[in-house]
Amino acid sequence: MPEPYDGSQSVVVxxxxxxxLTAAIALAQGGLTTALAGKPPSKSDNRxxxxxxxxxxxxxxxxxxxxxxxxxxxxKVMRIVDDTGRLWRAPEVMFQASEIGxxxxxxxxxxxxxxDALEQRARGLPGLHIIDDxxxxxxxxxxxxxxxxxxxxILRAALVIGADGRNSICRTxxxxxxxxxxxxxxxxxxxxxxxxxxxxxxxxxxxxxxxFTLVPLPGExxxxxxxLDRASAEHNAALDDAxxxxxxxxxxxxxxxxxxxxxxxxxxxxxxATARRFADKRIALVGEAAHVIPPIGxxxxxxxxxDAATIxxxxxxxxxxxxxxxxxxxLARYETMRQADVRSRTLxxxxxxxxxxxDFLPAQGMRGLGLYLIDRIGPLRRAVMREGLGPAxxxxxxxxxxxx
Ligand SMILES: Cc1cc2nc3c(=O)[nH]c(=O)nc-3n(C[C@H](O)[C@H](O)[C@H](O)COP(=O)(O)OP(=O)(O)OC[C@H]3O[C@@H](n4cnc5c(N)ncnc54)[C@H](O)[C@@H]3O)c2cc1C
Numbered sequence: 001m002p003e004p005y006d007g008s009q010s011v012v013v014x015x016x017x018x019x020x021l022t023a024a025i026a027l028a029q030g031g032l033t034t035a036l037a038g039k040p041p042s043k044s045d046n047r048x049x050x051x052x053x054x055x056x057x058x059x060x061x062x063x064x065x066x067x068x069x070x071x072x073x074x075x076k077v078m079r080i081v082d083d084t085g086r087l088w089r090a091p092e093v094m095f096q097a098s099e100i101g102x103x104x105x106x107x108x109x110x111x112x113x114x115x116d117a118l119e120q121r122a123r124g125l126p127g128l129h130i131i132d133d134x135x136x137x138x139x140x141x142x143x144x145x146x147x148x149x150x151x152x153x154i155l156r157a158a159l160v161i162g163a164d165g166r167n168s169i170c171r172t173x174x175x176x177x178x179x180x181x182x183x184x185x186x187x188x189x190x191x192x193x194x195x196x197x198x199x200x201x202x203x204x205x206x207x208x209x210x211x212f213t214l215v216p217l218p219g220e221x222x223x224x225x226x227x228l229d230r231a232s233a234e235h236n237a238a239l240d241d242a243x244x245x246x247x248x249x250x251x252x253x254x255x256x257x258x259x260x261x262x263x264x265x266x267x268x269x270x271x272x273a274t275a276r277r278f279a280d281k282r283i284a285l286v287g288e289a290a291h292v293i294p295p296i297g298x299x300x301x302x303x304x305x306x307d308a309a310t311i312x313x314x315x316x317x318x319x320x321x322x323x324x325x326x327x328x329x330x331l332a333r334y335e336t337m338r339q340a341d342v343r344s345r346t347l348x349x350x351x352x353x354x355x356x357x358x359d360f361l362p363a364q365g366m367r368g369l370g371l372y373l374i375d376r377i378g379p380l381r382r383a384v385m386r387e388g389l390g391p392a393x394x395x396x397x398x399x400x401x402x403x404x
């Protein structure tokens with residue numbers, strides 16, 4: 001049985017993924033009594049995450065980045081190559097971090113190293129109570145929320161952060177529905193070794209089934225995210241190592257030379273889902289509990305970390321002003337601060353994915369024209385790069401390197 005946890009000014013974070021851990025660390029560091037409830041993450045996740053500059057700054061500010069930086073590779077150049085073979089083909093577009101005065105757009109890191117670093121930091125914080133258990137329900141109960149865990153424990157908090165992933169029970173408990181669309185695609189993920197250096201360049205080949213992306217890892221290694229129709233994803237996942245290496249070399253046009261595949265292959269059906277609201281009934285949703293998008297343009301967890309940073313900033317400010325941290329104004333402020341960022345990026349990724357799948361000439365023309373303009377017009381290209389890194393208007397304080 002967990003220790004009783006009863007606090008009118010405390011927070012329960014539900015989940016154990018990167019969004020939950022980041023929120024819990026930020027809240028505990030900001031002086032709020034915080035509990036984190038969730039099962040430790042599975043070791044089978046072979047994905048990597050391209051963390052953009054703001055996310056890296058936030059993790060650094062929280063004392064996490066120094067625990068995993070040695071396992072991350074800088075992303076200095078991002079290339080988009082039209083490999084659709086269609087009539088309307090876009091020019092190749094090359095984004096260089098140096099063009100906007102940065103050394104790097106961010107870093108790519110294997111998820112296992114990122115979550116290990118977050119776990120290590122979380123365990124070192126005295127104000128953070130970690131409960132290795134699943135949450136069964138959460139319900140508003142006067143000025144607190146009662147959170148029930150599988151082994152019978154009840155946690156009470158003024159504010160619950162639902163960071164429990166795409167099938168969030170916190171979202172259901174808050175009575176929030178989602179707008180969803182399923183795509184006929186699956187992302188096949190794996191890591192590879194190659195004979196030529198990647199030069200810290202991430203290359204996204206746009207194909208008729210979706211993007212095929214090679215993202216640098218330290219040394220002569222890269223991660224592969226290959227978006228395919230379902231049958232091809234099944235077929236490729238079942239190939240032996242030598243056959244799959246040949247297919248990857250073909251799809252990558254041998255830009256990093258000879259390929260050797262590493263163990264573990266993941267498959268992730270693509271879908272988009274956005275919660276209709278991000279908070280209600282003293283429950284705020286962060287990460288994939290609030291929004292799921294296809295893995296195009298490295299936006300998913302970067303948005304999730306901005307959610308975690310924002311709700312922590314708003315709740316800590318309320319606490320310092322002597323206010324109830326779960327009151328409707330706090331939730332409304334969080335909602336307002338996150339809506340535009342999430343909705344605009346979800347729309348952009350959804351549109352791009354649909355134009356790749358579409359045989360409709362005007363849709364292909366639109367994508368081609370967009371990339372042509374980005375390639376030719378320097379100020380537009382630089383604006384796109386800056387916007388890709390995060391919202392131009394207001395980044396959460398942690399993303400600007402300010403402690404909460
Ligand atoms: C192929 C692929 C590549 C990607 N690449 C990138 C990238 O390069 N950059 C990027 O920014 N994003 C990327 N993403 C998106 C990113 O992986 C997700 O946004 C991120 O993993 C979501 O993190 P999360 O913490 O919100 O959810 P999750 O990682 O799903 O964590 C949810 C957690 O909640 C826990 N949980 C669930 N139910 C309960 C419960 N009832 N009680 C307690 N705990 C519970 C689970 O055990 C889990 O620990 C990629 C996604 C895919 C599919």
